[in-house]
Amino acid sequence: MAGGFSFDSLNHAQREAVGSLEGPVLILAGAGTGKTRTVTCRIANMLHRGIAPGSILAVTFTNKAASEMRERIGGMVRKSAAEELTVCTFHSLCVRLLRHGIGRLGYKQNFSICTPGDQAGLVKQLMVRKGGAEEKIKPQAVLAEISRAKNAGIPLEAMKDDYFAMLAVAYQNELRAQNAVDFDDLLLLGTELLRDHAEERAFFRQRYTHVTVDEFQDTNALQMELLQQLVGPPHHVCVVGDDDQSIYGWRGAEVENILSFERFFPDPKVVRLEENYRSTHAILHTANSLIRRNAGRREKTLRATLKGGEPVRVVEMGCDEDEATFIAEEMSIDKKASSGRWEDFAVLFRTNQQSRKLEESMRRLKIPYRMVGAQSFYDRREVRDVLAYAQVLDDPEADIALLRILNSPPRGIGQATAVLATDFSREHGLSVWGAMRHPGFLDSISARAGNAIRNFTDQVAAAKVRLDSQLEPANHVLSMLLDESGYLEWLRRGCKTPEERDQRGESIQGVLDELGRYAAKGRTLRKFLDDSALASDRDDDDLEKKNGVTLITLHASKGLEFPVVYLVGLEEGVLPHSRSVDEGTKDEERRLLYVGITRAQKRLTLTWCRSRVKWGQKVGCTPSSFIAELDDEHLLISSYDDIMGAEVSDDELGDFFGGMDDFLKD
């Protein structure tokens, strides 16, 4: 048999999902029910049944998920077949659509993708130019509203706040003038392309005949429309998800998409994966008892294949300091007793600021740990600078990138000159680069500024000639430009510590190396820039490489599992978060806790504190209302003193939890 997979290892429901390749399919996959295995087997089965690999499209939410899926399928089928599959995110799918047909929408083929950093810079600039910068409105807030409007299909000029609407329209005009699109535009324009241009729609419907969408509960209305445009009759579309794990409503995810999938694709085959292979019965029972409280779910009950298990502990702490200490100490004891690995432990929290106390206690007890999702690689200033240089090299008319590097390092082209160049470009319908190469503009400014501009543009132009000659790889050209322009020297000089210098140097080398890998594979600089714009550091190295206890937000924990989980800060106002109580989205907080609980395989501890230091102020806390919602059949209610007190008098660490049980029963 060609496929390296076998139906034998699948349960009944999984087999049904894997075998249903015709028409719309909805797979409701509860936590830990072998979702990824089912989806990858299903795609392997498609290949097995003779569906051309090039016709198969799988859409995920993150690049990481995409590469993981590709890898897993790669382990099951012929290498050449695996390589022909399209496995990507919604956004990179749209890049493909648009690189093909964006000309029909009035953009040039070589459009560039604006990153959040670029967007913020642009809005800031517009607020200065259009006035109102003193209103102390954050560009972020404007961008959030723009994003909301775009994803909800509201025209920008119809945005509620007039000032925001004005900025939004100016922002959009600016992007268009610069032949640039932002992340939301990718979805918006991709959908528009398919919706309004029948040839394109036909082309891609023929190209991708079998479509799979993972984490479907996280799709928004726009992504749903894109999917509808992309998938024509006979609707060979399979969506996979779990409404109970929908935790991104706050950024526009529509649980409705999964709750009423049949409205969009009639008469789907619905498969429920309810057999959980991850957690003990005790943990799962507790999770089920909680999520049952949510209204309007797709009814399903996870069944544990692992029976019994230790009770789930709910532990009361004096303060957040105690909480962090308790966890670190207990993990130390536990690890010694079980000869387990640090990687087996995870601490889950609602907000990032909760991690500080935990990190401190980890360091104090010399416990190695990894923080997931801290500072983004692509947010680092030097990385964005280098990418901007690369973008200018690819297309000097990319205004945003050009303006970013114009005076980094300082080369005598200050803000005033930049404004003059921008104004000139606008008046004459040129790009900023065009203006800076225009004799009329150069004559209109001071000789000093003119010279500075000439030097700079000559340098870039020379590098571009080298790049276009294709005699040397792009990473060499870029590296040379960074050096010649004095950027590297300037960056080095600006570092306060040797560590910082090394760190920044490494980041830059990382970008250059990555570009080198692209060049070696014959991929274009354009492709590199596209992927970089859509990349986030979560996709890369970090997580797997580092070892130690995992400290992670509940949101980021989705899709992961750990033998031992501590879920901290179960206090009213923290989880559920006060803001969600205000906004009436407590259901989503309940799902968040549900996601957290279902991460645990063997042992789960929930903690709450009587007091917590918040913004430098000690405040009293009450236990989360969710605690009372948990069925107590497999719960063990205790406190810091109960456990730490018992520990001192009980040397039998291996029997720690059993002993605990007796201690509490009297």
Next chain:
DNA sequence: GACTAACGTTTTTTT
């Protein structure tokens, strides 16, 4: 243009 001082802010996060 680089440095310091004061100020204000603070959910979750991917693309």
Next chain:
DNA sequence: AACGTTAGTC
């Protein structure tokens, strides 16, 4: 408390 941003100074 701690971080980023901004205004003011040299």
